[in-house]
Amino acid sequence: AQKVTQAQTEISVVEKEDVTLDCVYETRDTTYYLFWYKQPPSGELVFLIRRNSFDEQNEISGRYSWNFQKSTSSFNFTITASQVVDSAVYFCALSEGYTGRRALTFGSGTRLQVQP
């Protein structure tokens, strides 16, 4: 069965610090997809990025970057020069490819607090 673990329950940083949110996953499928979603205090779930299991290239989008390593089953998310607006709960999620579950399995989330 699939599983997503976000071991960090809550992280607090001061503005402009860099912060990395960890995500470890388990799946038996060889084809799978990984996602990060942001849930700000307003409550909606906002899609940030997806990665498929065949693409281990890291990605950078502005202050956000993602590091996917199949060898360690990890898909970590780094925010550079954090800002107060980054304060939110961040969820890592997994969906499986051809034979597994097509819906998202979420981790428990990491609450990020960025202090001014």
Add this chain to the structure above:
Amino acid sequence: DAGVIQSPRHEVTEMGQEVTLRCKPISGHDYLFWYRQTMMRGLELLIYFNNNVPIDDSGMPEDRFSAKMPNASFSTLKIQPSEPRDSAVYFCASRAGLTGNEQFFGPGTRLTVL
């Protein structure tokens, strides 16, 4: 294009009452998902549909919960009778096509059962 629409945004009801949550997916999306978010269990899948057909309802807690998708633009999640432990935020999401595509979430319905 409008995003996923859910109604009502907030619902307060008394134990034993019937509750109906509604969702309109993004036009053209052929997958629709219902998730529930609680402090204890986090975000968990309840059921999902593909082309209006239920595919996986293994997350539906018990017979008190039922979901329908009569057409491509509308789905309901019904709880009858409701219980205090059903209090949660219920999200609807939709997706176009392949498993690897992202799901777009509605704003959620916050349900409180007294």
